[in-house]
Each structure stands twice: as structure tokens, then as C-alpha cells.
Amino acid sequence: MYKISEELVALGLKRIEGFSVEGFVRGSGPLEPAVMLVGEAPGENELETGIPFTGRAGKELMESLASVGLSREDVYITSAVRSRPYKWGVKKKRNGETVERKYNRAPTKKEIIAHAPILDAEIKDIRPPLIVTLGNVGLQRLIGPQAKVTELHGVLLETPVLTWDEEAGMFKETEENYHIFPTFHPASVFYNPPVRYLKEDDWRKLGEILKMKR
Numbered sequence: 140m141y142k143i144s145e146e147l148v149a150l151g152l153k154r155i156e157g158f159s160v161e162g163f164v165r166g167s168g169p170l171e172p173a174v175m176l177v178g179e180a181p182g183e184n185e186l187e188t189g190i191p192f193t194g195r196a197g198k199e200l201m202e203s204l205a206s207v208g209l210s211r212e213d214v215y216i217t218s219a220v221r222s223r224p225y226k227w228g229v230k231k232k233r234n235g236e237t238v239e240r241k242y243n244r245a246p247t248k249k250e251i252i253a254h255a256p257i258l259d260a261e262i263k264d265i266r267p268p269l270i271v272t273l274g275n276v277g278l279q280r281l282i283g284p285q286a287k288v289t290e291l292h293g294v295l296l297e298t299p300v301l302t303w304d305e306e307a308g309m310f311k312e313t314e315e316n317y318h319i320f321p322t323f324h325p326a327s328v329f330y331n332p333p334v335r336y337l338k339e340d341d342w343r344k345l346g347e348i349l350k351m352k353r
Contacts, residue, residue, distance in 0.1 A: 141170040141215065141265055147257050151221055154253035160222035161241075162186040166261055168215030173349065175267035176200075177258070178324065179276030180220035180250075182243040191216040192325070199325035200273070203338070207346035217261055219280040220246040220254045251280055255303035255310070262300065262317070268352060270300075270317055271345065274324030281319060283310075291321045293341040295348055320345055 143165055152163055164181040167190060176192075184194030192200045204210060225241040232238060258280065262270070272278040278286045281300045296319040299312035322341040327334045 141166070141168060141261070143257060143260060147260055151254050151257050154256075155220075155222050155250060158222075158224070158247075158250050158253070159226065160220070160224050160246075160250060162223050163221050164189055164191055164218075164223075165221070166215060166217030166257075167191050167211075168217075169212070170265060172215040172265065172267060173209055173213045174269045174271050174320075175215045175217065175262070175265060176271050176273060177277035177281065178216070178218040178273045180218050180243075180246045181223045183223065183241070186223050191218060195329065196324070196326040199328060203325065203342045206339075206342050207349055209349075215261070215265055215267065217258060219251050219258060219276050221257060222250075222254070224250060245276060251276070252303060255280075256305075259302045262302075268318065269348070270319050272319060272321045274327065278319075278321045281317075286321070288321050288323055292323060292337060293321075293344050295320050320348065 148163065148165070162181065164185050178192065181191065182194065182196070184197070185191055201211060204214065224244050224246045226244045227239055228242045229237050230240050270281065272281060275288050278288055278291065282296070282298055283301060297316050298319055299315070300317050300319070301310040302313055304311045322345070323334050323338045328338060
């Protein structure tokens, strides 16, 4: 199993101080995975378990992996941000009482930059044969803000990826190319049900690509 260095974890925690985030969830998987999966950030479930993609979205992802003959043990699962970004909201209980609670939210650009060195290190160390991005945040973190999953899903890209240059204060492209396969975030099917058909077709295409690589 690959494990990110404790120094990078400590750096990630230090760099994210002061943001509306909590906890820290490490990436998970073997040193030589069939694919690397890049999501956006942990949510409430992941914070409780310490495991990427658990809960409803995790179950959805495991079904997608099974459809191409893979399991959690075969892949490396990570994300653009390692701490859970949250916002406060009000929830109405069945008895009519309202309580304040934390809700998941998408990470900001500054939060993505804070944890950029961690994802950079994982990609450099693991050198995945294929990176599957799950949703816009993971896709844009790797190839830029112009990329949209609605336009690029299901297409195998061969492209440099972005790494954070601390001295320059900006993302720069790698010299080498990587194979990137964008698809939808597993949770997207819950709030936009028609996406399920597109997602399932993407995974069918991914299965064909993996067969050719074996």
C-alpha cells in the first residue's frame, strides 16, 4: 500500500489552517494501481471512517468499479483536497425544531492550492497508468479551469497535468503526459438522475480501455 509521508500530511494541515474545513483523510490504495481516482474532497462520512468515498457516493463508486472488474483494493483513491470543506446551515427536525449543522461544500481555489503538494506527490510517486477524474473539481485541478466534465466525460485524454509551483505561486504543466479519463462524480446521480446514463456509458468505455491496457 502507498502511504503519503507524515511530513506532507503535517504540511497539508498547516497550509489549510484558517479555512472552513475539518479533519484530514489520506489517499488509499496500492503502489501500482490499475487506475488512480481523483475526487474533490472528503465529506462527513469520509471524516468518520477515514476512508475516501464511503457512504452513498462510495457505494455508487464501488458499483462502477465492479462493472469494469475492479474493486477498491485495485485502485488508488484520492482527492484535490484532504480536509472536509463545510458551511453552516439550518436543518429542520421532524418535531419542527431547527438546529444548526455543517453541510458539505465544494472546495475553494485557495483550499485546492493548500493541498496541491499532496496530490502532486501521489501522482509523481505512483505514476498511475490512468487517472480517472470524478467531477469538475478533480478534472480542473489536473488540467485547468477551462475543462468541464460535461464536455470531456468519457474521452481518453493524453495531456500534461498541473503541479503547484510554490516559488512562482502558480500551477505549471508537467513535461510528461498522463492519460486522463474524466467522468462524473458518483454523487451527481443523486441530485441529477439523468446523469446516471452518461456515467454508466463512461464506465463502459473505461472498461474497454482497461481491457486494451491489460
